[in-house]
C-alpha cells in the first residue's frame with residue numbers, strides 16, 4: 001500500500017519555521033525541520049519544544065528535526081524555507097543537491113538580498129530553475145501562530161499547483177490560507193512593511209499617540225504602493241493581508257522584532273545596541289538601506305523611508321525627523337484618485353508658498 005501522507009520539509013529552526021512545521025503536522029503531514037544546532041534539534045525531537053525561539057509553546061510531536069539536509073528533504077513534496085535573507089541563498093545552495101523539480105518550494109522570508117535587489121523567491125528560482133515556486137506572507141506573528149490564535153496568511157504563486165498544495169498543507173481551523181497570483185507584490189509587501197514597523201515602534205517609545213500611528217500606517221501604505229507600482233507590482237495587492245494586513249499587525253505589536261528595534265531606538269539606544277538587545281534578525285534594518293537606495297535610483301518619492309534611513313544611519317534624532325516630515329510637501333491623500341502632480345500644479349497655480 002502506498003504512503004499518501006504528505007511530507008513537508010522546513011528549512012530553518014526559528015520561530016516562524018517552527019510554528020509552520022507544527023501546523024503542517026497538526027494537519028497530518030510528516031514534517032521534518034532542518035536546523036544547524038544539534039542541541040536544538042535534539043530538544044525538538046525529545047521535548048517537542050524549541051527553547052531558543054519559541055520556549056513556551058508545545059510543538060506537535062510528529063515534527064522531527066535534523067541537522068542533515070538529505071534526511072530532511074528525503075521524499076518532501078513541500079519545502080518551506082524560513083531562513084533570514086542574508087543566509088537564504090547559502091542555505092538553498094546547501095539544499096540544492098536534494099531538491100527536485102516536482103517539489104513545491106516556498107519562501108516565508110520577508111527580506112531583500114542586497115546584490116541585485118532580489119526577493120527570496122527569485123533566489124529560489126535562480127538556484128533551482130524549478131517551476132513550483134511561491135511565497136507565504138501576511139500578518140503572522142509566530143508566537144501567536146504557535147498559540148493557535150486565529151490567523152490568516154497568503155500563498156502567492158503564479159503556479160496553481162503551488163497555491164493548492166500550500167492551502168492543503170497549512171490551512172486548518174486556526175490558520176486560513178488565502179491565494180494570490182501576485183507573487184512579486186505579496187513578497188514586496190512583506191519586506192516593505194518592516195521599515196514602517198521600525199518607525200511605529202520608535203513613535204510609540206517617543207510617546208506619540210494613536211492619531212500618529214494611524215497617519216504613519218496609512219502614509220506607509222501610500223509609499224509602499226508607490227514603490228510597488230514603480231517596480232511593476234499590482235498596487236491592489238497592498239489592500240490584502242500581505243499589504244495592509246501585515247502593516248497593521250507589525251506596526252502595532254511589540255511581538256514584532258522590527259517594532260521592538262524601533263522602540264529601543266526611540267528609547268535612546270544606538271542601532272547596534274537595539275539590534276544586539278533583540279538577539280534575533282529584524283529584516284527591516286537592512287531593508288531600509290536597500291529600499292532608500294533603490295528609491296533614490298528610480299526617483300520614487302519615499303519620505304518615510306528616507307527619514308528612517310537618516311535616523312538609523314546618520315544619527316538624525318527621531319523627533320526632529322518627525323517634525324521635518326510633518327512640514328514636507330503638501331500632497332494628495334490617495335494618489336491613485338488625485339495624482340500628486342495635480343496637487344503640486346494646483347498649488348503653483350494658486351501661488352501657494354513652495355514646500
Ligand SMILES: NC(=O)c1ccc[n+]([C@@H]2O[C@H](COP(=O)([O-])OP(=O)(O)OC[C@H]3O[C@@H](n4cnc5c(N)ncnc54)[C@H](O)[C@@H]3O)[C@@H](O)[C@H]2O)c1
Nearest residue numbers: 012013014015016017082083084087108109110140141142
Ligand atoms: N518570526 C515571525 O514572527 C515571522 C512571521 C512571519 C514571517 N517571518 C519571516 O520568516 C523568516 C524566518 O523567520 P523565523 O522567525 O522562523 O526565523 P529567524 O528569522 O529568526 O531565523 C532564525 C533561523 O535561521 C537560522 N539561520 C540564520 N542564519 C543561518 C545560516 N547562515 N545558515 C543556516 N541557518 C541560519 C537560525 O539558526 C534559525 O534557525 C524571517 O525572515 C521572517 O521575515 C517571521
Ligand SMILES: O=P(O)(O)OC[C@H](O)CO
Nearest residue numbers: 138139140141256257258
Ligand atoms: O517579528 P517581525 O518584525 O519580523 O515580524 C513578524 C511578521 O512578519 C509579522 O507578520
